[in-house]
Amino acid sequence: MKTRRHPILGFFSGLLLGVGIALMLFTFGIVPMTVLWLAVLMVGGIVIGIALAYALPARGRTSGP
């Protein structure tokens, strides 16, 4: 039995999500517009994206040979 995971897709999805959320938080002044906050949110997004790639439940399960 082999499960197909997508850590690379998770990496880039998390990266985009992290940068996007950072820009939105910046515009509302919720966090200061600094490189440090951008890096924290970007890395957080990447970690969550990769974690989701391995944690999401597998679909289309088929029986083995």
Next chain:
Amino acid sequence: MHATGRIAATATVVGMCALLPASAALAADAEGCQGSVQSLMADGSPLDSASAPGEGGTADDPLVIDPEGSIAWEGSTGVAITSGTWSVTLGGVPFRSGDVDNADGDTSGSGSVDLAGAPAPVQWVLTTNAKIPVEGTMSGPEGTCTASGYLAGTGGSPISSPVFLAGAGLAAFGALGVVLMAVGTKAGAAGAAAAGGAGT
């Protein structure tokens, strides 16, 4: 091993939490010099002011500036810095820098900056409610002057700002990727076995 990982993760988070407020505490601070800033609207009327060291220009009370207005500043140093370098960072990113040319040995100065001619990205940010840390440094053989504080735009409509729209677009693409990842995560027999199973 797991305990070590937990301790490392906890230490990282605590370190980050300690670091972030520390940067905010440096707001409107100055060492080796002092100065004041007055922000003006496009019609020349006063908008906000701050002094360093002193009141205003903090994380909780940033200096509000008008993207179509200007900033008038004045400052003085404890000693005459006749040569060296100066630099300004915005949000931790180098913004402007240059060489100090003060052969006359002046210890005070003043000037103004017209924001209407600022690059478009700066204008976009200033139409939001973003709080931008700013730090200026001037150093030479006679001494060093460092001042820091917070700026903010006049706000208005952050949702219509290109910065917000770009963020929303990137977040939407990221969310779409997560959905595709969820849909594409499949469990089953290995390819050859699956093909063989389908053939029987």
